[in-house]
Amino acid sequence: MYTLRDLDADVIVLHGPSGCCFGPARLLEKEGVKIVTTAMSEDELIFGGERKLSATLRKVDELFNPKLIGVVGTCASMIIGEDLRRAAAEAGVIKKAICCSIHSASGDNTLGAVAVLKEAMEAGLVSREEYSRQKHALEMAALLERTRGTARAEYIPGSPGDDPAAVGSLILRTLEGGGEVACVLNAKKETAFLYADLFLALADAGFGKSGSVHFVANLDPKIGLPRIRSYSEKILQELSARGIEVEVITGGLDEYPISGERAREVLFDIRPDLAIISGIPHAVAVEGKLRTVAVSAGRRAASNLKSLGYDYVVNEEGAHSASLGNRRICKSILGESIRGLAGGTQ
Amino acid sequence: MRSVAIYGKGGIGKSTLASNIAAALGEMNLKTLLVGCDPKADSTTNILGRRVTPLLEVMRSNKNPPVESFLFRGVFGVYGVEVGGPEPGVGCAGRGLIVGIGHLLGKLDIGSFDFVIFDVPADILCGGLAIVVKEGYAESVLIVTSDEFMSIYAANNICLGLSSLKAPSCGIVYNKATPRGKRYVEEFSKRVGIPIIGSLPYSEELRWADKLRKTVIELSPNSGISHLVKSISLSLLRMEDGKIPDPLSARELEEIFQLLTAESRTCGCSDESS
Numbered sequence: 029m030y031t032l033r034d035l036d037a038d039v040i041v042l043h044g045p046s047g048c049c050f051g052p053a054r055l056l057e058k059e060g061v062k063i064v065t066t067a068m069s070e071d072e073l074i075f076g077g078e079r080k081l082s083a084t085l086r087k088v089d090e091l092f093n094p095k096l097i098g099v100v101g102t103c104a105s106m107i108i109g110e111d112l113r114r115a116a117a118e119a120g121v122i123k124k125a126i127c128c129s130i131h132s133a134s135g136d137n138t139l140g141a142v143a144v145l146k147e148a149m150e151a152g153l154v155s156r157e158e159y160s161r162q163k164h165a166l167e168m169a170a171l172l173e174r175t176r177g178t179a180r181a182e183y184i185p186g187s188p189g190d191d192p193a194a195v196g197s198l199i200l201r202t203l204e205g206g207g208e209v210a211c212v213l214n215a216k217k218e219t220a221f222l223y224a225d226l227f228l229a230l231a232d233a234g235f236g237k238s239g240s241v242h243f244v245a246n247l248d249p250k251i252g253l254p255r256i257r258s259y260s261e262k263i264l265q266e267l268s269a270r271g272i273e274v275e276v277i278t279g280g281l282d283e284y285p286i287s288g289e290r291a292r293e294v295l296f297d298i299r300p301d302l303a304i305i306s307g308i309p310h311a312v313a314v315e316g317k318l319r320t321v322a323v324s325a326g327r328r329a330a331s332n333l334k335s336l337g338y339d340y341v342v343n344e345e346g347a348h349s350a351s352l353g354n355r356r357i358c359k360s361i362l363g364e365s366i367r368g369l370a371g372g373t374q
Numbered sequence: 375m376r377s378v379a380i381y382g383k384g385g386i387g388k389s390t391l392a393s394n395i396a397a398a399l400g401e402m403n404l405k406t407l408l409v410g411c412d413p414k415a416d417s418t419t420n421i422l423g424r425r426v427t428p429l430l431e432v433m434r435s436n437k438n439p440p441v442e443s444f445l446f447r448g449v450f451g452v453y454g455v456e457v458g459g460p461e462p463g464v465g466c467a468g469r470g471l472i473v474g475i476g477h478l479l480g481k482l483d484i485g486s487f488d489f490v491i492f493d494v495p496a497d498i499l500c501g502g503l504a505i506v507v508k509e510g511y512a513e514s515v516l517i518v519t520s521d522e523f524m525s526i527y528a529a530n531n532i533c534l535g536l537s538s539l540k541a542p543s544c545g546i547v548y549n550k551a552t553p554r555g556k557r558y559v560e561e562f563s564k565r566v567g568i569p570i571i572g573s574l575p576y577s578e579e580l581r582w583a584d585k586l587r588k589t590v591i592e593l594s595p596n597s598g599i600s601h602l603v604k605s606i607s608l609s610l611l612r613m614e615d616g617k618i619p620d621p622l623s624a625r626e627l628e629e630i631f632q633l634l635t636a637e638s639r640t641c642g643c644s645d646e647s648s
């Protein structure tokens with residue numbers, strides 16, 4: 029569904045029970061995508077629900093006059109073998125529909141994204157090269173999550189991470205003592221709007237141009253779908269308006285496993301006294317070799333990063349939902365701590 | 375209350391047998407219920423003399439339909455209900471059965487019947503279609519088979535399902551019985567440990583009655599085939615608890631056919647003479 033948003037779909041129709049729609053709708057509607065459900069009931073499970081789907085699609089077409097509609101399956105509709113394309117054809121919207129017959133029991137959660145991209149390629153919305161690049165990045169992401177992410181163990185108990193103020197003060201002390209700090213953004217898509225706040229916070233604390241901070245980020249404005257590129261562009265503009273120049277661009281916002289590798293090489297070149305890695309830190313495998321601060325979202329992610337061996341871990345709780353719907357850099361927990369410890373902003 | 379579910383290969387005669395047994399029980403003045411579980415909804419036609427609107431169809435417009443809207447009384451006072459289900463190729467028949475039977479048993483005091491027969495579509499294919507056995511709605515399973523390999527193969531699959539569900543079978547009915555094929559079914563019965571409780575030969579009367587949407591019990595009560603059906607009905611009525619079958623491996627199954635065919639060759643008794 030997020031991939032459909034990246035493709036700038038106007039409406040996403042979820043073919044399934046209404047409950048499957050509730051969670052994703054709340055998050056994605058912030059991004060301006062309309063989410064609609066066919067609200068399958070027991071009757072449709074038994075007798076089939078393609079007719080209801082095509083009726084819903086017809087209504088959506090009438091109501092919103094969309095340019096691009098995403099049609100997405102759920103466990104319920106896929107188990108009984110519903111044909112999304114047939115329903116879209118029936119409703120006369122097949123030309124502007126991207127149908128994704130993947131459900132939650134299909135396997136890795138990247139499969140759905142790949143399936144959508146494939147459909148988009150076949151519809152001529154995405155080039156073959158772009159499809160291959162994203163597919164590769166998604167497969168790397170799935171692999172990364174299984175080997176170093178929270179999918180590497182059956183159960184990871186949550187942990188709150190370190191006190192953001194303590195970590196903030198460590199960063200400031202390092203800088204004030206003349207140490208070199210690398211601030212690495214290795215984020216996934218829209219979450220960059222939150223993690224980029226660390227760059228601004230360091231600038232607010234007076235270390236934006238001193239040369240002692242190396243800014244490294246996966247903000248290549250020439251990689252990815254137009255929507256994703258525009259994120260990078262906007263963030264780079266905002267940073268440069270504050271006088272921050274990113275020293276090394278490691279890749280695009282939709283390829284964190286690949287940009288993470290690149291960031292690792294960059295860090296080994298710089299050999300900073302302290303490396304702050306935000307977004308998906310476990311994609312930047314420098315723990316144990318450098319002194320590290322990992323900044324990521326969620327209690328399970330925090331405890332995973334600790335056990336991987338990152339020295340300090342800050343939990344940016346709620347980073348994803350906070351970054352959704354944003355087109356400007358938004359305040360982060362660690363960023364605010366740094367600003368506070370540095371004596372506030374004028 | 376006694377109850378059986380009838381399972382067997384597609385087209386083997388489950389519905390014919392179910393309706394005739396139901397009529398035979400009804401004729402004995404037993405309060406009998408025949409539950410058609412096939413989306414085709416053709417199990418009760420011989421009892422009711424017509425096709426009725428299936429429960430799931432009724433439930434599409436009324437989620438809580440009254441008993442009179444789906445339960446009908448037919449020949450010999452036998453009650454019939456069709457659960458129904460989707461057209462071929464869409465939806466989910468198994469889910470339909472789960473929902474339909476659930477509602478049926480919620481509405482109907484099943485304990486007030488003397489005998490309940492479930493006529494189930496083909497073999498146990500998915501969790502939904504196995505519901506009748508799994509949830510113990512039917513206390514045991516009656517397996518219908520002919521002496522054809524594919525039919526016995528299907529019977530063995532049913533045994534596999536029952537053994538994994540730990541559900542008992544009360545017996546096998548050998549349908550379209552022939553003198554030649556008897557040994558195959560007998561051998562199968564011996565190996566899986568489930569007795570043959572009756573045989574029906576190929577019968578034009580049975581076929582004809584089916585065409586007229588009637589049972590032979592009604593149409594020709596004194597015919598040989600009627601008596602054979604009544605005998606099976608009495609066996610069911612008086613049956614002991616069933617037994618969980620010991621299913622055969624694919625190899626064992628083929629062995630039955632190979633061994634017996636070889637035997638008949640070496641002892642000089644050709645298939646024709648047996």
Ligand SMILES: Nc1ncnc2c1ncn2[C@@H]1O[C@H](COP(=O)(O)OP(=O)(O)OP(=O)(O)O)[C@@H](O)[C@H]1O
Pocket residue numbers: 382383384385386387388389390391412495496549550574575576577578580581582584
């Ligand atoms: N002993 C028999 N002699 C002659 N014809 C028979 C006999 N048993 C069944 N038939 C005929 O075989 C055909 C199929 O029977 P029936 O519909 O009962 O099978 P079924 O197992 O219920 O099939 P399905 O799996 O499709 O529900 C019918 O035309 C029926 O009249």
Ligand SMILES: [Mg+2]
Pocket residue numbers: 388389390412416417493
């Ligand atoms: Mg039948």
